[in-house]
Amino acid sequence: MHSFRYISGSLHCEDVSLNTLAKEHGTPLYVYSAGTFRDHFSKLDKALSDLPHEVAYAVKANSNLSILRLLAELGSGFDIVSGGELLRVIKAGGDPAKCTFAGVGKTRAEIEFALQHGIYSLNVESEEEATFIDQIAGEMGVKAPIAFRVNPNVDAKTHKYISTGKSENKFGIDFESIEDAYARAAKLKNVTLKGLQMHIGSQLTTVDPFLEAVEKVAPLAAKLKETYQIEFFSIGGGIGIVYDPALKSGDPAWWESQDPESRPLTPTEYAANVVPVLKPLDLKILLEPGRFIAGNAGVLLTKCLYEKKGAAKTFKIIDSGMHQLIRPALYEGYHEINPVKEPTGETEVVDVVGPICETGDFFCQDREVPSFQPGDVIAMMSAGAYGFTMASTYNTHPLPAEILVDGSESRVVRKRQTLKELISPEEI
Numbered sequence: 001m002h003s004f005r006y007i008s009g010s011l012h013c014e015d016v017s018l019n020t021l022a023k024e025h026g027t028p029l030y031v032y033s034a035g036t037f038r039d040h041f042s043k044l045d046k047a048l049s050d051l052p053h054e055v056a057y058a059v060k061a062n063s064n065l066s067i068l069r070l071l072a073e074l075g076s077g078f079d080i081v082s083g084g085e086l087l088r089v090i091k092a093g094g095d096p097a098k099c100t101f102a103g104v105g106k107t108r109a110e111i112e113f114a115l116q117h118g119i120y121s122l123n124v125e126s127e128e129e130a131t132f133i134d135q136i137a138g139e140m141g142v143k144a145p146i147a148f149r150v151n152p153n154v155d156a157k158t159h160k161y162i163s164t165g166k167s168e169n170k171f172g173i174d175f176e177s178i179e180d181a182y183a184r185a186a187k188l189k190n191v192t193l194k195g196l197q198m199h200i201g202s203q204l205t206t207v208d209p210f211l212e213a214v215e216k217v218a219p220l221a222a223k224l225k226e227t228y229q230i231e232f233f234s235i236g237g238g239i240g241i242v243y244d245p246a247l248k249s250g251d252p253a254w255w256e257s258q259d260p261e262s263r264p265l266t267p268t269e270y271a272a273n274v275v276p277v278l279k280p281l282d283l284k285i286l287l288e289p290g291r292f293i294a295g296n297a298g299v300l301l302t303k304c305l306y307e308k309k310g311a312a313k314t315f316k317i318i319d320s321g322m323h324q325l326i327r328p329a330l331y332e333g334y335h336e337i338n339p340v341k342e343p344t345g346e347t348e349v350v351d352v353v354g355p356i357c358e359t360g361d362f363f364c365q366d367r368e369v370p371s372f373q374p375g376d377v378i379a380m381m382s383a384g385a386y387g388f389t390m391a392s393t394y395n396t397h398p399l400p401a402e403i404l405v406d407g408s409e410s411r412v413v414r415k416r417q418t419l420k421e422l423i424s425p426e427e428i
């Protein structure tokens with residue numbers, strides 16, 4: 001969907017000029033498109049319409065309360081990875097009965113909180129965790145709904161830091177041991193075996209690894225349904241997005257012009273492959289997308305402060321960095337860089353870098369980008385997922401503000417942090 005485009009010489013989010021937003025609210029500034037969130041959610045929801053299913057948005061991608069409210073209103077479920085995320089979902093009006101709780105390190109307090117609120121399922125990543133949950137549920141006098149996360153040992157063919165479905169990754173229970181894990185858990189008095197879960201990685205750009213995993217695990221799901229009457233099979237998230245060229249990718253004409261063999265994965269293609277394997281199971285199928293829904297729904301606006309011409313390179317120094325968008329530093333993430341003022345076609349080869357005292361603090365190196373000058377506002381495209389949620393205050397920079405645009409309306413959905421707020425919890 002095409003929510004970021006140039007209108008009358010200025011980059012817009014839906015009908016709102018990003019230049020105007022930068023002037024009004026300052027930079028660095030995260031800006032999200034409500035229309036894009038809705039569009040991406042419903043594309044996935046529709047793609048699975050042939051199955052009993054639920055889309056459970058992965059909260060960690062973008063957990064702003066207004067975003068969660070918007071998705072809750074569309075009927076979304078939520079995949080959470082902490083008690084804090086559950087609190088956000090509840091505050092935003094989401095339904096805990098539509099929440100699944102993943103993660104290898106759940107604490108007692110988190111498990112209690114989830115059980116108190118009637119969570120749909122705790123997705124358990126080790127037998128030790130299952131035993132612990134059983135004990136806590138027993139003390140509380142409740143039955144804990146659980147699913148095991150299976151590690152199918154499938155190569156997601158993505159960056160190794162966001163690959164989660166290989167045996168050497170910390171996630172889930174080995175495919176070879178999973179049936180034994182269910183057999184032992186079936187003897188626990190205070191848990192109900194509710195489903196089976198997997199998630200092989202993030203930013204997958206072809207359907208093959210998904211299909212391989214689903215084909216490998218579907219027979220197991222069928223067996224578990226037969227033996228323990230499980231009711232759901234969650235196939236995880238991970239559907240990748242177009243980071244380059246993000247601006248063009250929302251244009252259906254661009255999509256059509258790409259080679260069908262190599263163009264990025266769409267929900268339709270994803271569903272056409274996995275649905276035939278899943279349908280005969282007659283289980284409720286859960287999908288846990290984060291990046292696909294949020295990634296291209298947001299940008300980070302930042303201002304160019306200086307241009308520094310070094311002996312070897314030209315550096316464009318901007319007022320945001322790895323502390324506010326860590327993807328390039330963490331896993332070589334790519335962000336298209338576009339000046340808010342429509343480029344004339346002139347380009348330069350530069351490093352775009354932030355203010356942080358780390359050599360890894362760059363958005364690109366030796367990349368040809370549209371020319372921009374100190375004082376200009378630029379947009380880091382596709383920053384809606386794993387952007388603000390991963391931001392820190394490293395080097396004592398306050399967290400940026402967040403804006404939600406809906407048509408011609410825009411709203412501050414998180415105030416800019418002040419320096420006073422940043423240091424106030426500390427004492428001398």
Ligand SMILES: *Cc1c(COP(=O)(O)O)cnc(C)c1O
Nearest residue numbers: 058102202237238288289290291
């Ligand atoms: C992070 C995560 C997701 C979402 O991954 P995306 O690549 O953002 O779709 C889904 N399920 C689990 C268990 C996760 O940890």
